[in-house]
Amino acid sequence: FQCTNMAMGGLPDVNTENPAFQKYYMDFVNRLLAYGVSGFRYDTAKHIALPSDPLDSLSERNNFWDVALGREAVDGVKLAVPADSLFIYGEVLQDKNVKEEEYAGYMKLTASNYGHALRHVLEEQDYYADSLGSWHHPSPGTKLVTWVESHDTYANAHESAHISDAAIRQGYVFLTARSEGTPLFFSRPAGSTRQNYWGNNLVGARGNDEFMHPEVVAVNKFRRRMHGQPEIVRATDSGRVVVVERGTKGAVLINLSDGEQTVSLPSALPDGNYVDKVHNSSFTVNNGELSGKLAPLASYIITGRGVAI
Known part of the structure; x- marks a missing residue:
């Protein structure tokens, strides 16, 4: 009751079950759709x-999500287009007593526990340091939005901010090479370093150039x-x-x-x-064995003949 009806972070709760608010909100959403918006992220969805x-x-029903x-x-x-024609996900951060499966019946969800496991792997520089075979979530990967870090893990107590840009990038490459999960790249503040987390941070300004890195x-x-x-x-x-292979068509190292x-x-x-698409490094597959050398904290993308990227 406290989570879904009371103040959060010092901010008063919106009465999302009030039909007058719901009509006001849906008018706004439909205007956005008319402008060409094709998806929504619901912040603090578990609230x-x-x-x-x-x-x-004061409420008769909890029907905001419906x-x-x-x-x-x-x-x-009513929502102007079918919901399944839009990309919609909710920030349902995982914790005790969170009804992840019920939320998943409405939209895609954030895989925050998987991000925690991946960061542990990056910190230890060891794929086996945590379990990345499971999504750490009751929903399948097709229903999840994945990340290495988020604005929360970067800014709140700097839980992930100490990890180097290069290591974060390797984690993102791993998530993106996989067949499931929708990977999200957090753009750190421009000019930020591991000694100065905020860098040249300004509201509305774009972050650093990592999202344009050739590996990304x-x-x-x-x-x-x-x-x-x-x-x-x-x-x-x-x-x-770690190597992520996709059938017989390509691999990411x-x-x-x-x-x-x-x-x-x-x-x-x-x-x-094979010659990778980023560093022009050579790899060989001989008798079903892939071999080659990798530079520190670097990723390599290789594809078979006829597969251009």
């Missing part, structure tokens, strides 16, 4: 009640080209190098460590020589 949550004394997602109208106003650009393109291809994740015995690594792992890629 908006589900039908099964306790009622505020109205917001177009399942019912309010005072003649290449893996974004790789993900699009590999749509529908099955996924296999492998790691070296040391855990320093990630060096999690700050030292040069040599890789030799089984591969489904056809035998042959």
